[in-house]
Every structure is written in C-alpha cells, then in structure tokens.
Amino acid sequence: xxxxxxxxxxxxxxxxxxxxxxxxxxxxxxxxxxxxxxxxxxxxxxxxxxxxxxxxxxxxxxxxxxxxxxxxxxxxxxxxxxxxxxxxxxxxxxxxxxxxxxxxxxxxxxxxxxxxxxxxxxxxxxxxxxxxxxxxxxxx
Amino acid sequence: xxxxxxxxxxxxxxxxxxxxxxxxxxxxxxxxxxxxxxxxxxxxxxxxxxxxxxxxxxxxxxxxxxxxxxxxxxxxxxxxx
Numbered sequence: 001x002x003x004x005x006x007x008x009x010x011x012x013x014x015x016x017x018x019x020x021x022x023x024x025x026x027x028x029x030x031x032x033x034x035x036x037x038x039x040x041x042x043x044x045x046x047x048x049x050x051x052x053x054x055x056x057x058x059x060x061x062x063x064x065x066x067x068x069x070x071x072x073x074x075x076x077x078x079x080x081x082x083x084x085x086x087x088x089x090x091x092x093x094x095x096x097x098x099x100x101x102x103x104x105x106x107x108x109x110x111x112x113x114x115x116x117x118x119x120x121x122x123x124x125x126x127x128x129x130x131x132x133x134x135x136x137x138x139x140x
Numbered sequence: 141x142x143x144x145x146x147x148x149x150x151x152x153x154x155x156x157x158x159x160x161x162x163x164x165x166x167x168x169x170x171x172x173x174x175x176x177x178x179x180x181x182x183x184x185x186x187x188x189x190x191x192x193x194x195x196x197x198x199x200x201x202x203x204x205x206x207x208x209x210x211x212x213x214x215x216x217x218x219x220x221x
Binding site for chain 1: 190191193194195196197198199200201202212213214215216217219220
C-alpha cells in the first residue's frame with residue numbers, strides 16, 4: 001500500500017511494515033497505525049515514526065543503546081498482555097527544536113515495539129528518568 | 141496556591157468567568173490515598189499530571205515542524221557520531 005509521509009513523499013509499505021499502538025502515545029490516542037522509516041545516510045540510530053493515517057504526524061526516534069550505562073528501563077509485568085511475548089525493541093522520542101543542540105529525548109516514557117506481533121506501547125516507567133534529557137553535550 | 145480543606149463528599153467548584161461552565165472536583169474517599177471525582181464541561185480534558193507532562197512532551201516532539209527536518213536529523217546524527 002502507499003503511505004504519504006511528511007519528510008519522504010509517498011512511499012510503498014507492506015502490511016508487515018505497519019505497527020499498531022496497543023497502548024497509544026500519550027495525547028495521540030486517535031493515532032494507532034504507524035510505520036518506521038530509516039534513512040540510509042542517517043543510519044539506524046535515528047528513525048522516523050510516521051503515522052499512516054495522517055501524513056503530517058511524524059516523530060523522530062532515537063535508539064537509546066548509547067545511554068545504557070544509566071538508562072535501563074524496567075518493564076512492567078503487564079507489558080506481555082499488551083504487546084505479546086517477544087524481545088522488545090526500545091526507542092525514545094526526540095524533541096528537536098530549531099537549535100538542534102538543544103534536542104532532548106523522553107527517557108521517562110519510551111516506546112517498546114514487539115517485532116513479532118508488530119504491536120507498540122508507550123510506557124511511563126516507574127523509574128525516575130527525565131522527560132527532557134539533553135541528547136547533545138553542551139560543549140559539542 | 142490556594143489551599144482548601146475538604147472532607148469526603150465535599151467538593152470545590154472552579155467557575156469559568158462568563159458562564160462557560162463550571163468544573164466540580166469532589167472528594168470521594170479519604171485515606172492514605174484520596175479519590176476524586178471530576179465533572180467538567182465538554183472541551184476540557186482531565187489528565188493525571190504525570191501523564192500530562194508526557195502529553196506535552198509528545199506534542200512538542202510531534203511539532204518539530206522545522207522547514208527541513210531531514211537536514212536537522214542529519215545534523216543531529218552527525219553530532220551523535
């Protein structure tokens with residue numbers, strides 16, 4: 001099927017590329033179907049989470065692996081009921097302002113994808129992580 | 141901050157000027173936690189504050205409506221290398 005995107009024009013996606021939010025993004029309860037878009041030049045540390053139903057709605061995701069020295073999300077037990085069994089992939093949402101050096105990521109509420117069921121959930125962790133964590137160190 | 145003492149079954153009213161509808165917050169149960177009942181006219185969304193902070197962050201993340209977000213993400217990815 002064709003999918004209109006905000007930043008890449010119209011792209012072709014398969015049914016298996018569709019991710020469904022079993023627990024929606026907070027404040028975006030009406031938007032359930034998204035697809036992940038990678039860009040070859042940018043690599044896989046950042047991805048676009050594009051709404052399939054609204055071309056203008058798109059989030060930038062960051063792979064938090066480089067933060068793993070202090071960012072170790074503990075999932076609630078009920079997540080298996082929501083996403084099904086599997087190995088979940090964790091992403092965090094970026095807020096990119098005009099001055100990109102001030103980009104922050106939401107470590108309090110990451111999203112988890114189950115690649116087997118293609119279900120997604122945004123989970124507010126019990127852990128005390130910041131909602132706006134600066135991604136870029138001041139002096140770079 | 142306005143501080144008001146209430147017992148169970150008592151409520152407070154927040155009146156919007158101009159008769160546009162009132163919000164009522166009622167204390168239902170008191171204990172180690174309290175239960176509140178909230179009645180608000182259409183057009184108001186009621187959130188738990190900690191969830192609302194994430195709603196604001198998500199809205200901010202979605203509105204990264206830079207003229208060219210792709211360039212911004214490219215630059216961001218350069219900075220992260």
